[in-house]
Amino acid sequence: MNLFEYVRPASVAEAIAAAGEPNSAYLGAGTNLLDLMKGGALTPARLVDLTHLPDLGSIETLPDGSTRIGALVKNAALAHDTDFAKRFPVVAEALLSGASAQLRNAATVGGNLMQRTRCPYFTDTASACNKRQPGSGCDAIGGENRSHAVLGWSENCIAVHPSDFCVALTALGAIVEIEGTTGRREVPITEFFLLPGDTPEKETVLEAGEMIVAVRLPAEAAKLAANQRYLKVRERTSYAFALASAAAALTIENGAITEARLALGGVAPKPWRASEAEAALVGKAPGKEAFAAAAEAAFAEAKPSGDNAYKIELGKRVVARVLAMAAAGTPERMPALPASAFAPLPEGVVNV
Amino acid sequence: MSDIASLPTGSRQRQGSNIGQPMTRRDGILKVTGSATYAADNNPEGLMHAVLATATIARGKVTRLDVEAARAHPGVVEVMTPENRPPLATDPDEKTNPFAFRLDALQNDGVRYAGQPIAVVVAKTLEAAVEGAALLRPSYETEAARVDLEGESFVAEIVGPGAPGRAASGDFDAAFASAAKHIEATYDTPPQYHNAMEPHSIVVRWEGDSLSIDMPTQGLAMAVGRTAELFGISPEKIHIRSPFLGGGFGSKGLAAGPQVLGILAAKLVGAPVKLVLTRQQMYGPVGHRGQTRQTVKLGMGEDGRLAAIEHHTLTSTSRFDDFLEPASNVTHSLYAAPAIRTTHAGSRIDIGTPMFMRAPGEAPGSAALESAIDEAAFAAGMDPLDFRLLNYAEVEPISGKPFSSKALRECYERGAARFGWSKRPQAPRSMRDGEGRLLGWGVGTATFPAIMFQAEARAVIRADGSGLMEIGAHDMGQGAWTALHQIAADGLGLSMDEVEFRSGSSDLPNAGIAGGSGHTATAGTALHGAGEDVIARLTELAVNDEASPLYGAGNVGVVARNGRLVRQDDESRGEPYAAILKRAGLAEIEGRGQSAADPAAQERYAMDAHGAVFAEVAVDPNLGQIRVTRLVGAFAAGRVINPRMVESQYYGGMIWGLSFALHEEAVHDKRTGRIMNANLAEYRVPVNADVPSLEAILVHEDDPHVNALGVKGVGEIGITGTVGAIANAIWHATGVRVRRFPIGLADLLGGTPDVSDKGV
């Protein structure tokens, strides 16, 4: 709990200047930030409200064929943009599998990227948490960690990144457009998120005051539209975070995979690009054998961080399944339960 | 007179009986338009806001609170701690009666569970109070805490709200030893916490030494009694209004510590105070369902006939009070066996005292028993429904008493027919949906006792022939405003529009407690009695009045019909109520009614509602994700006052059963004892997508013994049976028997040949 200052800038430049003050935070829809503030996990001294900024709310196709999504575009608006969903169906499916309709109507693209982990020790101010309070320890280790990371974790933090959207963006090689006091820069999403290492409090490459202004999907990502899917395994049919998820996109030519994109969610501290698995797929005939090998490759480095060994096995099965689903082709229509195990299954993807 | 307005009357004109009609909720429009006033919606003049500070340790004591910092915060008026908390007339740790559970009302600096209130900050605004509470930054002396069942245990002689902890009929040991086949299995159920939509709240005004309170309660009279005792004032000086509850489920049955703290805070600051719990604060001081570890032993003959049943429950209670989930007792009434033994043990751990939570005992007990019965059916090579029918209890197994009524066979029949049970293959893992998911079908028997409390009601017929019925009953969302009004109208022989119905306030006649699924039976019987009484008085006037067409009709009998008294032998002869009162020169005539369980009938009969729940689940064979694709429940619970409300209760119960089977679990950090998912994002309950198909069948049942109305209870039974049906369906789908609730996908990942097959 904290008294804080509320700033409503009129331009990106003003926003950046305002957020340059120490302990400032950008405010998107607040669906994550405000919850954390109410619980006392985050105590910014200044909130810089981005939601009234002009020009950050559109989805545009640039001359080079890439698609630029403004940081303030709502999750729901993006997923329901027919043209966008046609070109990047895995992104739409991932978005629609996240949170609830109400949250998606509010949540912003920038906020989704920057949402914090759901590790209960991060939220609980009475617990030690290196991410919340650097150097205090990590109570998740040796505690309740059934949903924690099996890839990329460190002795200092084993939390997972919760976003679904970012998993699809990672698979398609999105670029994050950043603006700060020193100007604009662009960072591929695979480099945008950092692993915890010794500094779990530092989750992204953003420097103080820097903000996300847009996310760009490169033109070549659209070429994968025919074969892409998101699969999210969870303990509830809807409205639950992923225990393990994966986004896959394939190009299949003459019976062989010529290009593969694969990213994992719910298993690592950041949206996890599974490059080895992608490499293992290229040149192979789509099928059980290739997909199983890719699943093994994706989790070759995995190790449990606590009571979560099951996630390794689960993760492999998710990968094998999502690849089979992608190979079967992007569905004509978005399923009623996007990314769900209970959405219509293409023939032959279940191992019986 | 009560200052709770009667609900505006919609147009529900009906001639003849109101009972049995599917009226919509009379409070529905108020609720959907936001004009129903819940306790926390009250904002009396000069209101201050009280916010709890709660312990983050599970055991030890508070050594320091930064009261100065909190007090210094602008807007904070006072910080209440054990040092300055106004005195209570009765120690909140004193057990004045079995229903007086020990409360945490800042009586000392001790901490006995995480989430226990340790201070209350009162401020002019809610924000200032919240900030003040955060500024207290408590220091503790911490002792090691235990929050699981692995520690010491004791034999529990008393369980639940005062039931014997052990019971037996026949010689279990001998019967079990000599049985041809045996099943022995242990089932774990987790701690579950109350998450009613409306958190506990209270708005308190002291007027001299009188108390005016708005707070949700399932037991107005008991709340008044407990408040009077704690504060040393007479019950007449306490007025509690509770017209609407946003769910109770047992958590609002008895006054909770935080509500007492609200009253204390108002006293301390000398101003009206509002105290509302946050969602997180619900996890501790307002009761929960204790965790259980249940061992069921079944001995049976080669033919599958049960010879011996033992049900043992180890369950948690707090370090400082006793409420032990009476889970084994469900075995008293369900299946016939010559030898039955039920026992309980308790383990004291560092949690808030467990308390009533929808179907206390029956819910976890039936989860274990119905799973074990299913295991036995399979071991006997029988269809699980046939097995249940073979072991059907014609009389209550443990007491040998006949049932007052029991339409369970018809429940099985109708539920099975609707579900299509006859097509069920016996072997597990033998059904798939069109896309390759495993399908499984399971059944569970539902049961819940027909309980009645004591209540009173007042009936009035006014000079204009209209009626008034009063009872301090409780609408928790279940529809009491409507169902009781239906009973009230029939009791007066009037339409609902002609009867004003007053309820939800402690200055009305005592309606007992809205718990144990007994409220409609209890309050309804009192209303019915009050109606009979006032009609009898009116009849008395008429039959003795020479000017009345009913003069002398006492012998043939007189009945009330549509606002008239008429001769039973000739309904064309009679006269309106108004005419009788007018001639008698009376402005109104009053009658009273009482209700209570009939001890003679209770002595003779076992009284229970019954049901059968059928579940279909789909399980992804590779990913283990589970979905309950169909639920069909058929229930017989005596007379149905309002089928729409009853159906809703069954739906809600069955969904809660699904929640029990697959979702709900409070996850403690074992080291600190804190609950790590004390919020609705992480404490999972089902969402709509988890309940794609739900049906409740209302099976007709006449019960001449339970009470004058023939009403049993419907509030809790739906959760029983459902949990087991789903667990059994998961087994049938996968061949994996999971004996720990909630069942999750991790339980199914490794266990079956297909599932561990990595080929995909």
Ligand SMILES: Cc1cc2nc3c(=O)[nH]c(=O)nc-3n(C[C@H](O)[C@H](O)[C@H](O)COP(=O)(O)OP(=O)(O)OC[C@H]3O[C@@H](n4cnc5c(N)ncnc54)[C@H](O)[C@@H]3O)c2cc1C
């Ligand atoms: C109950 C619940 C369930 C959920 N389930 C899911 C789920 O299943 N899958 C899923 O993916 N998500 C889920 N979410 C998370 C949801 O997606 C995020 O809360 C949401 O996307 C955050 O967006 P926002 O605009 O509200 O961000 P805010 O809450 O406003 O901000 C979040 C963070 O981003 C920062 N920020 C915001 N905008 C910018 C910017 N332009 N530049 C730099 N920093 C910025 C803020 O400072 C803050 O740190 C769930 C949330 C809830 C509450």
Ligand code: SF4
């Ligand atoms: S896992 Fe990370 S977020 Fe969770 S407690 Fe440890 S350091 Fe904090």
